[in-house]
Amino acid sequence: MVDLQEVVSEKLHWKCDYYICDYFSSDLDNINKDSLEFKNIVWRKRFMQLHVNEVAFRGKTDLPSEVKKLKTPIDFFTYFFTDELFELIYMETNRAAITENVNTSFKVDKYEIRRYIGVLTFMSIFRYPNTESYWSEYGFKNIPNCMSKNKFEQIRKYLSFNDESQRVKKGCAGYDPLFRIRKVAGYLVERFDSIPKNARLCVDEQMCSTKMAHHLRQYLPDKPHPWGVKFFVLCDTNGYAYRFEIYSGSSNHDIILPGTPDIGATGNVVIRLSQTVPNFVNHILYFDNFYTSLPLLVYLRARGIYSLGTVRANRIPKCKLPTDKSEELKKAPRGYSTEFVATAYGADISNVSLLFNKIQSLENLLRETQAQVHNNNQRSSTYQLVEPAHSSTHNIVTNLLANPLICNLLLSSNH
Template identity: 50%
Template sequence: GFTPITSTMSLNKFEKIRQNIHFNDNLEFIPRNEAGHDRLYKIRPIIENLNSKFKSIPLERYLSIDEQMCSTKVRHYMKQYMPMKPHKWGFKFFVLAGISGFAYNFEIYSGQENLIQPDNEPNLGVTSNIVLRLSRIIPRNKNYRLYHDNYYTALPLMVHLAKEGIFSLGTIRRNRLPNCKLPTEKAMKEEKRGCSHEFVTTVDGVDISSLVWKDNKYVTLISSFAGTYPQALVKRYDRKNKTTIEVQCPFVVQEYNRHMGGVDLLDSHMGRYKILIKSRKWYMRLFYHLIDLSMVNAWLLYKRVQNNRGSDSRKVLEQAKFRAEVAHCLCKANVTTTKRGRPSSIEDKIQMKKKKGPAQHVPPQDIRKDQL
């Protein structure tokens, strides 16, 4: 086997630890039908510890919220089906990430998140409440900008975040825009590609801009800080003429495309070197996923520190080498080297041979025997 690993731990010992490892006291587990039951009790200490560490890192200015999938074939009632994800079955995560892909806060979907609602937070619905919970760590009135897709976006959410001092932007479903003044898809069907229509209104003292833009499909966005201008030209492929054309792109669309991909970038980093150990225990699959998440966060933090120091980018470790260095250090930590072979039963009885000193001059025989 690979010597640095085999000298640290045998396969049997690793399997024994994996069979018996627990992260919480099962004697204090509250049954499912009783009050106070926690569906994530078995792994709750790991979740809380990691979240507390991630929250201590200074936030980036541009943040996004999106779903993440922990793929698994384990049979469990918390598994979700997401047809648009590469891995369609698994445990669903909601993640607050920066533009670099660093995860600052996360929660695992269990269906119990809305049972406890703080008094200082409004109940804006199941999906909007996810944004409220994850954005609690964002400092108020510090020019932070939050991006999310149409699964979360609603007009009351945008207004509440703006009042809290957090700028937000997201795509939105038409049925979540009451009294929408924007033209319908049918009305825009004859218009050219790249055309857009904007409607600005004030809700509870907050200026909200809503916009519809025609690309391959129609996309509707609302924002509390961005609008149509300044526009830019973007390249698109024209199937009819089989050539590349330039179309007008509103500023709000540019902002969304530029800063929304933090969680997707995190997924990309995690997917390259993720742990592939199989387990029938549902919480072990979550544990492996959280290890991968922690490793990617550590690597991104290492890159941030090196960049702030002005280090040569060519000398900054890639993720694979960084993980190898971390693994090497963990294998060497608090490890005593063991002797190969069976120990001897009489080893303690064997006396070490005394070293001889330097040779001395021997006196003549008559002097040795004169008894003086």
């Protein structure tokens, strides 16, 4: 039997999507963070009620046939690090060597580049006092068996990923602090993003651990690896990273994609990372209070993407939620919540305050609320501004590179 209520709800949901799509189709870039829509927003104390069909995921997560054929760790590695990428690296490396010395006898091919990466990977796993130790009498025999020390040092000297002659000098218009790795980073993002996205996604920062002396290095004491280069990453609940963006200072703030609004530096990061997320298939995007703002929630809803995140009180115009020192919260029991709903640019936004005493309770609370939605058709937590369950942003490639089998295969690469 067909559930008439579900059919009607589904049709109404599609009509709502079409309405929002038509409303924003030509005005997505006109969402103004300083608009009166946000400054004069009116919050009303009520529950946002959504039917289960309104938040049901309608996208496709089936892996491409090319990915399904991958069986071994080296298969997965070569799916992301393709021959095309190795050819780019060896061509640019040879160019750099000839540019420095036109009479040089140095020459490298893509197989030597693969072995070079294998050597670096082994070095990151098996620590020796210095580089020379790997070729010593008591060194790691896999390395000298595949590459001489002189060859390794030559590749390290000339290794290049882009044509240095096209690099704009610092201080000049068009300067790109990431020029030297822009091609490789862009290629890897494209390969990572070829995997269909799961329903629930997350945007957060990740540190690429390093203590090298570089202007991009940062110190974030709250991170597991406080020293390193900061990445903004779009990942899913399995820990797979679909897209990343390397933080390069204030230059990141100036990147506004065509057809998208300028809603502030942090909100623009989410907009850029979510550009390849399919519209109107009910993805749910999580982020923390570093990114959350009303213009961002409205923009994502205009694309048919639900969003959920913690929020700073100063980012909620005319906020009516009780403060930490209010009598209402002092007398309230653990688990108490209050909710206010408002509309901006035709999109409903729910603002929720939750009382708890342990940060760990948030994960269970979110899951319990979602289960309640699916089981009892009660109000949805989709717009609730709570902390999402933690999602690691470590990419599958990190584990692949740490696999000794891959190291050996890279070292012995000759085809």
